[in-house]
Amino acid sequence: MTIPTQAQPTAEAASGAPSRIGRIAAALVGLAVVAAAVGLAELVAAIGSYFNAVTSATSASPLNGLGATFIQFTPEWLKQFAIAQFGTNDKVALRVGMGITLIILAAVIGVIARSKPLIAQALFVVLGVVTVIAILTRTGAGPADAIPTILGIAAGVVLLRKVLSPDKDATVAADTGPNRRRFVQLATGSAGLAVASGVLSRVIPTSAAAEASRKSAAAETASIGGASLDKMKALPAGYQLDNAGVVSFVTPNTDFYRIDTAITVPRLDANTWELKITGMVENPITITYKDLLDRPLIERMITLTCVSNEIGGELVGNAKWQGARLADILAEAKPMAGADMVMSRSSDGMEIGSPLAVLLEKDRDAILAVTMNDEVLPFEHGFPVRMVVPGLYGYVSATKWVVELEVTKYSDQKAYWTNRGWGEMGPIKTANRIDTPKSFQKLPAGKFAIGGIAWHQHLGISKVEVQIDGGEWMEAKISTEVTIDTWRQWSYVWDATPGQHTIKSRATDSKGEVQTESVAGVLPDGATGYDSRFVTVT
Numbered sequence: 001m002t003i004p005t006q007a008q009p010t011a012e013a014a015s016g017a018p019s020r021i022g023r024i025a026a027a028l029v030g031l032a033v034v035a036a037a038v039g040l041a042e043l044v045a046a047i048g049s050y051f052n053a054v055t056s057a058t059s060a061s062p063l064n065g066l067g068a069t070f071i072q073f074t075p076e077w078l079k080q081f082a083i084a085q086f087g088t089n090d091k092v093a094l095r096v097g098m099g100i101t102l103i104i105l106a107a108v109i110g111v112i113a114r115s116k117p118l119i120a121q122a123l124f125v126v127l128g129v130v131t132v133i134a135i136l137t138r139t140g141a142g143p144a145d146a147i148p149t150i151l152g153i154a155a156g157v158v159l160l161r162k163v164l165s166p167d168k169d170a171t172v173a174a175d176t177g178p179n180r181r182r183f184v185q186l187a188t189g190s191a192g193l194a195v196a197s198g199v200l201s202r203v204i205p206t207s208a209a210a211e212a213s214r215k216s217a218a219a220e221t222a223s224i225g226g227a228s229l230d231k232m233k234a235l236p237a238g239y240q241l242d243n244a245g246v247v248s249f250v251t252p253n254t255d256f257y258r259i260d261t262a263i264t265v266p267r268l269d270a271n272t273w274e275l276k277i278t279g280m281v282e283n284p285i286t287i288t289y290k291d292l293l294d295r296p297l298i299e300r301m302i303t304l305t306c307v308s309n310e311i312g313g314e315l316v317g318n319a320k321w322q323g324a325r326l327a328d329i330l331a332e333a334k335p336m337a338g339a340d341m342v343m344s345r346s347s348d349g350m351e352i353g354s355p356l357a358v359l360l361e362k363d364r365d366a367i368l369a370v371t372m373n374d375e376v377l378p379f380e381h382g383f384p385v386r387m388v389v390p391g392l393y394g395y396v397s398a399t400k401w402v403v404e405l406e407v408t409k410y411s412d413q414k415a416y417w418t419n420r421g422w423g424e425m426g427p428i429k430t431a432n433r434i435d436t437p438k439s440f441q442k443l444p445a446g447k448f449a450i451g452g453i454a455w456h457q458h459l460g461i462s463k464v465e466v467q468i469d470g471g472e473w474m475e476a477k478i479s480t481e482v483t484i485d486t487w488r489q490w491s492y493v494w495d496a497t498p499g500q501h502t503i504k505s506r507a508t509d510s511k512g513e514v515q516t517e518s519v520a521g522v523l524p525d526g527a528t529g530y531d532s533r534f535v536t537v538t
Contacts, residue, residue, distance in 0.1 A: 030110020033159045041152025060145040065134040067263030128153030138349035210267035218376040230298040238480035241452040243491045245436025251317035266401045270384040279406035282334035295324045303487045307393035312531040343406040344399040350422035354417030390485035391458030396426035423525035430456040430515040432507040451491040460484035460510035465502040466492040497538045504532045
């Protein structure tokens, strides 16, 4: 008679090795655990922000920390490719790229954890350390901002050990025994924690104070006027041409281009915002939002241009700005002899270097802006305060969410973009764009109004010419100049004949210098060349 006995464990089962969990399952576990860790950290950051325990949910966010690291180590050619391909949607592309990278890392951690759990846990901790460093090195960050990430990493390591650790009671016959049940339970729990934490972190009103302060600021800035405001002159007749294919003279806030490195738009509270003027100054200054509004303010129409704008690109916009004159504030701080640069810093850690001499020019109208097109600054465009400097590309002047101006020397410090191969000075170059017709557009034979815009801020545009199929240059009609700091529209009525044609345009600045035909890319200090369109006339 054979007496039934309990199945004896194999050597593999006796060792407790979790080999029954396949690679795909382990990769999914890695995804669930990393998602749970990030979700928990985001939730703690949101709660900390709500109770003012951290600087802000944005500064304490591990995703923002990882994003900052991702941006820091992204090759410049890849970043420019993203801007060229996605334009103002480059942040979406960046988030997708960051998400894919995180997914791959999480899956790799999960697979490694099958056989080498200590190495997997070490990788997890390294990812956390990199994130903490990225968070703590951002401008304005405090030690408490690292706590959410530290807690998330600790929770992730514990979950990873629990889910993939061996079950010593497992036997070869126990295919659905405790080991597998625990795996399913903990893996599902990790995924559930990730979802719940992620949702809750977005529900908690982390920016309520910022939203309230912006509404209050809107009321305050709406009353700007009177003797304290140096208003711009009324727009002259003819400032906008009658050509429906050309962009409006004023760019609406919702259409204004946005190029920066912020993964999440900073939402600062104007009531607690301060601007510090530091460095090589005899009189360091700290300015509050109320202090700024109490100063004499100016109102100017200024065109801004991104250095990443390719020939014919859309990274240029024109708006009306109100704010304090930057030259006056810097003069109060009394820059020391030898200083030649102002390093402006934003709340999200961006550092931008501007030539001090340019900012101090009395006729330059460099502004610490508080409004944009008669509206308090949108969060996306720098609320509560941003820099606007006519005649310089944005990468050396247009600091959004600005919190510090350090007077220093180019020889002592390098700004973010300068370290990535861009020029130090960044003066605007003469450029123009054909808005209509579009490339490869089919046109009917007869009269057609070619049109576009031209700009060279702080020098002005005197003439725009159009060329058809390499023929003579013909002068276009140009709109009335508003100021030398704004773009001008142009239009040329072409008697289009059947066939395929190439249209080119070029601009001339106020000194009579014609825009260069030499083609150059955006690096290191802005693109050059004529804009052109290829069309078919039927």
